[in-house]
């Protein structure tokens with residue numbers, strides 16, 4: 086017998102979980118059935134990790150000081166300094182030590198395990214990428230080496246320029262400039278310029294995330310196509326958003342503002358398109374760059390009006406875009422000339438049968454080979470390199486059937502990627518970065534499972550909400566959340582969603598994801614779970630598993646290359662019993678409310694019918710009607726009164742039940758229950 090533990094492959098406890106040993110009576114261990122038992126441990130708690138320890142962002146104080154300082158800055162030396170920083174960054178890019186596998190798509194792809202914790206910035210990975218990774222184009226390095234005149238003097242302070250420069254007369258704050266700006270240095274090294282730096286500064290994004298660190302230099306300084314795979318919530322949007330903004334800024338600087346369509350960003354869902362637009366707008370807020378979103382479900386005329394403003398960046402879903410392209414929209418007619426194309430959640434976008442329109446759009450974009458070659462492409466997803474294990478039933482299939490192509494072939498990572506790159510038109514020398522962890526999900530995510538019958542899932546759901554109250558509030562009022570905004574605005578909201586919300590949505594501070602049904606694929610599991618534990622934070626994903634869903638879970642585990650099952654979510658039997666009574670009582674309240682509503686309606690109908698009949702009846706008929714009415718009304722009234730009484734009684738019982746804080750009565754650890762269970766086992770033995 087093996088004790089189930091949530092250990093990671095290195096044999097250590099995952100950082101967010103605490104396991105406590107359970108003392109077992111010696112007599113029990115004597116039993117033959119337990120002869121191989123090593124120990125019993127119980128998961129007593131898990132922690133929501135607020136932030137990876139070394140990850141830093143600009144703290145409030147510093148930010149304020151820096152802002153006031155920035156206001157007092159004057160100067161025109163920034164471009165020279167930035168060139169110097171490009172120069173500085175070149176040798177640094179050669180730094181090694183990062184376990185991330187990164188190579189050019191034209192070479193052999195060595196897809197592999199990412200850094201042990203990609204959010205943790207170590208000295209090794211702080212400087213950029215590994216040895217094989219020649220990020221900066223030779224000519225870029227050469228240019229900067231030649232620009233000696235623009236070299237920054239050692240120790241000279243880096244400054245951020247505000248778009249509206251201040252005059253020298255303005256008061257100079259007493260903040261140490263080095264201190265104020267050193268946090269943004271990493272961004273500057275990667276070629277991020279003032280307006281974007283300011284926006285990042287405003288957001289307190291002091292450090293690039295690992296995927297940004299690994300792709301931005303090649304994208305901004307080397308203008309390479311980027312193929313990026315990194316876990317959910319790792320900042321992929323800005324990994325393509327910043328280079329697009331920087332590229333457009335450069336183009337405008339060189340050629341003037343010709344208001345042509347310069348970038349197209351494609352996403353699989355409308356919600357994601359709106360979110361990407363928000364992220365891009367935030368990052369471009371100190372520039373004049375316009376970004377609009379074109380998605381179905383909104384008035385076409387309004388979107389045509391938006392396009393008539395000649396925005397540089399269009400973000401949209403394939404359906405509506407294709408509709409407008411076919412209608413001959415003027416702004417979209419120049420699609421073949423765009424300088425930047427990003428396809429977010431690319432693996433989803435190119436799935437067969439989902440996005441025929443995408444192929445039409447890509448054909449329009451790729452219609453001019455010369456322009457296609459000049460274009461910079463970005464493809465990103467958390468599951469870009471994810472491939473499936475062949476289902477068992479196909480593994481056993483005969484060679485003959487395999488030859489006749491009656492079974493799907495397992496596509497390897499390299500092949501999957503090649504197909505995606507070819508479809509989008511990504512160039513062969515693209516920079517390919519895959520830092521997805523072998524485990525598929527991100528390090529700060531705690532994963533668990535709870536096995537139960539379908540009929541019990543709602544009880545467990547309620548149990549879970551009470552156990553982890555951060556997610557729980559007026560569930561009944563919130564059951565029909567009308568929009569994402571409502572959910573986002575409410576600290577205690579519960580979002581009940583189908584898989585349409587599985588990918589990409591970045592709703593800050595979601596703490597728990599409950600898979601009410603086991604997802605069909607490992608990708609779906611990764612993306613759904615990835616709505617929590619985003620951007621330095623921790624979170625918990627829990628799978629509610631019916632016995633018949635165990636095969637699905639095993640398939641997911643196999644695809645995720647996991648040897649051990651998810652740790653079981655511990656449920657306290659006593660508390661669960663009370664939870665069940667509450668839910669049953671709530672269901673009763675609901676039923677009586679329905680009954681009262683119905684009987685009130687019956688009574689109203691009778692009253693109305695009586696009134697109408699009184700008007701039309703003779704006095705003789707009236708007395709007959711009266712008799713019938715009195716009889717019917719009496720019955721209805723009686724039932725109504727009864728239902729009201731029952732309802733009131735149930736409500737009182739429910740509110741009494743709800744007034745008890747179930748988990749206050751219990752110690753936080755659930756070890757006691759495990760002891761109890763053990764003694765039960767003993768009794769059976």
Ligand SMILES: Nc1ncnc2c1ncn2[C@@H]1O[C@H](COP(=O)(O)OP(=O)(O)OP(=O)(O)O)[C@@H](O)[C@H]1O
Pocket residue numbers: 289290291292293294297315316317318319320321322323466467588589590591593615616619620
């Ligand atoms: N450098 C940074 N520092 C801190 N937070 C960041 C940084 N870059 C991005 N973020 C924040 O991280 C969160 C996740 O980013 P984003 O939505 O781009 O993730 P993603 O990798 O696209 O996730 P998914 O695969 O689920 O779509 C966002 O709230 C974003 O604003």
